[in-house]
Amino acid sequence: MSDPSPLATARAQLATAVDILGFSDGMHQMLATPRREMRVAVPLRRDDGGIELLHGYRVQHNISRGPGKGGLRYSSHVDLDEVRALAMWMTWKCAVVDVPYGGAKGGVTIDPATHSKGELERVTRRYTSEIMPIIGPERDIMAPDIGTDEQTMAWVMDTFSVNVGYTVPAVTTGKPLAVGGSLGRATATSRGVVDVAAAALADAGVPLSQVSAAVQGFGKVGSHAAVFLHQAGARVVAVSDEHGGIYDEQGLDMPRLMRHVAATGTVVGFDDAESIDNATLLALEVDLLVPAAVEGVLDERTAATVRARWVVEGANGPTTTAGDKVLADRGVIVVPDILANAGGVVVSYFEWVQANQAYWWTEAEISERLELRMRTAYNAVAELARRDGLTLRDAALVIGVRRVAQAHETRGLYP
Secondary structure: OOOOOHHHHHHHHHHHHHHHHOOOHHHHHHHHOOOEEEEEEEEEEOOOOOEEEEEEEEEEOOOOOOOEEEEEEEEOOOOHHHHHHHHHHHHHHHHHOOOOOEEEEEEEEOOHHHOOHHHHHHHHHHHHHHHHHHOEOOOEEEEEOOOOOHHHHHHHHHHHHHHHOOOOHHHEOOOOHHHOOOOOOOOHHHHHHHHHHHHHHHHOOOOHHHOEEEEEOOOHHHHHHHHHHHHOOOEEEEEEEOOEEEEOOOOOOHHHHHHHHHHHOOOOOOOOOEEEOHHHHHOOOOOEEEEOOOOOOEOHHHHOOOOOOEEEOOOOOOEOHHHHHHHHHOOOEEEOHHHHOOHHHHHHHHHHHHHHHOOOOOHHHHHHHHHHHHHHHHHHHHHHHHHHOOOHHHHHHHHHHHHHHHHHHHHOOOO
16 A cells, blocks of 8 residues: 555645644635635756756645745645645644744755756746746745755746836845845754654653754754754764664763765765664654654554654654554654754745844844744644644644635635
8 A cells, every 4th residue: 555645644644634624625725725725837948959848836725824835845746736735734734833924845856966066057037037926025936945046046036026126025035135035944854853752741840951863854953953952952873864873881972973964965974883774764762753754654654653752743744644653543743844843934934024124133043033933833732622622733733724714714715
């Protein structure tokens, strides 16, 4: 039996929340259906003069609470259904942390590792030009995701600005500081993961300094989450990336590991650590597991091997519906992605506010406001879960879905 797609997982999660809330079929369909979708052809002139035709997508799942907000993903695995799922999760994520956005997501089916920087710039500018009619600081704001970075956002911002005839910093977030980016944005998702992990552990009277942790996925989110956990005193015993993993029961030397990754591009080959694979990492006997790679890694089979007491989801959709049930039945506390990794969209919101005001905050102000927002959201989710006997995922979904539905009902239907 094949694993469910991210879209099937997202729809199943929504159906659970709708059932708990007792919404009508009509409201369910409105919440399940993207408001707007755009599929575009993205022709690329390769450096050797050849032409390659790529496919791009932008999905605005819901814009009832504000403009669309969501990342731009470059991956050879991107397809429309994946983008639909990610956009839906963004809708609930924005609502859970109460930022005035709806959910959106974009992607181009491309392997960035096999293309030059010049080719990636041309792809980005052509993709941006194709979706220009539906993006903008009041319509839909992009941010980096898998395969894209702050330079990609600078290209998007410049392309949009050149087309409208003036500079529009707020059309993207996650930009370089030189063109209106925000301090703290690059590590915001990771900081939010650790803030929420600390809050979840505090519910059980356990400080971060007393736990062991494993981080699956050592990219933009996982690497910084591992560093922040280490700085908080946690013993990070294992990390992994797409090439493999490493394990040291005494705890990895994170500063030295970061230097190794900067030099080699992978955690593999790090001295004084045992080599492991991703499946082994997920099954390690640790207190805290942070899946921070891609969707669907904790399915019915792998979830049954998890020995961590807490799973804090750094990635989007790392746990399938069947995997979620297995973890719940085994008493594993799962802090869901729409809460745990919302730090990125929170600081994206801060960047958007700063860009619209042309006034920038200090990094200390941003970190303080981020922690307050994340802990406030966690406390609301945990309180509802305790009161109604729900998992943290179902409680977060109920809060997010209810807030979006309230916006629908308050605005009414036009005409």
